[in-house]
């Protein structure tokens with residue numbers, strides 16, 4: 298009787314198609330003004346052997362380009378709509394009607410993420426609207442006959458107030474009871490996933506003296522961390538971070554809810570005041586994470602051995618219009634011209650890469666002076682506004698470039714902008730100012746001073 302039952306079950310599984318795979322997909326971010334078309338991008342996604350793609354919106358051109366392919370798709374409800382959708386079933390219905398129905402089912406939309414890292418924003422109305430919005434969206438999908446789409450939302454690691462050792466994993470007290478508990482109940486009931494953004498890069502870069510780089514990039518043979526409560530032994534930072542979420546969920550009564558890594562990756566370049574962002578580390582991390590996640594049978598984590606852990610690598614392209622530090626613009630597997638930054642195969646089948654990687658040059662902090670200047674390829678028509686903004690901040694920021702000043706060069710806006718950026722950054726870096734100016738600025742260690750004109754610098 299029992300045996301028959303089991304047999305029937307295994308038959309059922311084998312006829313229901315390919316088993317659920319851990320082979321990672323890729324995040325297709327579009328914050329660049331030089332990126333390939335959606336159709337070309339779909340071909341590039343295929344060339345990486347990715348079978349899954351995650352979008353940060355429901356871009357109709359991309360969903361059309363994915364029509365008829367076997368790539369499964371995760372789309373996103375933009376953050377700005379969450380509060381309104383949480384209050385209105387008809388708005389929720391409308392969103393599904395105009396963004397999903399035109400493409401479903403021939404574009405294989407499978408996941409619908411309601412907002413991106415909503416719980417990392419201070420806005421309390423936004424936070425309390427999240428789960429109600431997820432429920433509305435779920436109801437709309439059901440009433441409009443969309444059966445195969447699971448609803449979730451992405452969480453950054455700052456939703457945890459404690460994550461080390463992993464067994465101490467605990468959600469922040471401001472969201473634990475109010476948001477996470479109902480969210481976990483929703484995700485568990487709908488058999489969805491907890492979607493988490495996990496970056497060993499940032500965890501390591503914040504504390505490189507206490508965290509071993511090799512442990513962060515899966516290259517450590519001798520560094521292990523044992524959780525004193527569970528006795529589980531960790532061989533890499535990624536597993537440690539994932540298991541912190543496992544224990545945080547367990548604490549709220551959901552020990553078995555599946556996790557999906559919505560983003561993970563490593564920057565291939567960055568700024569002089571950042572550490573470890575280089576091709577060597579990025580290639581090593583991403584190749585190793587793919588190998589781990591695509592392994593068959595699945596490896597899992599110490600708290601969940603043997604369990605499939607689906608994921609999306611961040612990101613398809615280096616995106617030149619992302620704001621913030623330089624690393625943000627350099628998470629891509631591909632350059633904007635479509636070539637690979639380093640060899641990478643998301644199927645996990647390539648185990649040996651022939652190319653030799655450039656030796657890492659910035660695994661320790663740079664010491665010396667840095668200036669902030671106009672980036673190569675910056676849009677000159679936008680420089681004027683950035684220049685005015687920089688000059689309007691701080692104390693006497695742009696005096697030397699005024700007429701009669703030692704740095705004044707008539708008609709050389711670019712030079713003046715470089716001066717203004719350096720002068721701004723020298724004053725504001727310590728309080729969080731960045732050398733970015735919407736992608737118009739970049740750091741340099743080459744002193745741009747000339748003649749009697751000395752550019753202010755940041756000393757590390």
Ligand SMILES: *[C@@H]1O[C@H](CO)[C@@H](O)[C@H](O)[C@H]1NC(C)=O
Pocket residue numbers: 377378381
């Ligand atoms: C949300 O609804 C309010 C009130 O109807 C409206 O003023 C606002 O524009 C809406 N926000 C968005 C992003 O649609």
Ligand SMILES: *[C@@H]1O[C@H](CO)[C@@H](O)[C@H](O)[C@H]1NC(C)=O
Pocket residue numbers: 361364365399400403
């Ligand atoms: C998707 O492809 C199918 C079959 O080729 C076609 O009938 C349908 O119109 C296409 N959908 C879109 C949104 O382009």
Ligand SMILES: *[C@@H]1O[C@H](CO)[C@@H](O)[C@H](O)[C@H]1NC(C)=O
Pocket residue numbers: 485486550551
């Ligand atoms: C979560 O879902 C599983 C499977 O459907 C169910 O057995 C379990 O009771 C649920 N957990 C909670 C706390 O509701």
Ligand SMILES: *[C@@H]1O[C@H](CO)[C@@H](O)[C@H](O)[C@H]1NC(C)=O
Pocket residue numbers: 519520
């Ligand atoms: C681990 O091994 C590496 C290379 O053999 C060595 O440089 C490092 O000091 C070792 N670390 C520890 C904690 O033993």
Ligand SMILES: *[C@@H]1O[C@H](CO)[C@@H](O)[C@H](O)[C@H]1NC(C)=O
Pocket residue numbers: 526527528
């Ligand atoms: C962990 O190991 C210690 C020492 O061997 C033992 O006393 C303890 O019971 C173990 N804890 C668990 C959760 O297995």
Ligand SMILES: *[C@@H]1O[C@H](CO)[C@@H](O)[C@H](O)[C@H]1NC(C)=O
Pocket residue numbers: 632633634635636
């Ligand atoms: C693509 O872009 C990268 C980065 O700018 C550059 O190094 C490479 O030579 C380019 N390749 C082609 C084929 O244009």
Ligand SMILES: *[C@@H]1O[C@H](CO)[C@@H](O)[C@H](O)[C@H]1NC(C)=O
Pocket residue numbers: 330676677678679
């Ligand atoms: C440069 O910026 C201007 C103003 O924002 C914009 O109209 C123009 O299209 C941009 N040029 C390029 C090449 O991006």
Ligand SMILES: *[C@@H]1O[C@H](CO)[C@@H](O)[C@H](O)[C@H]1NC(C)=O
Pocket residue numbers: 691692724725
């Ligand atoms: C500008 O000068 C004032 C007064 O000396 C000082 O308190 C302030 O911190 C300065 N601002 C910056 C950005 O350095």
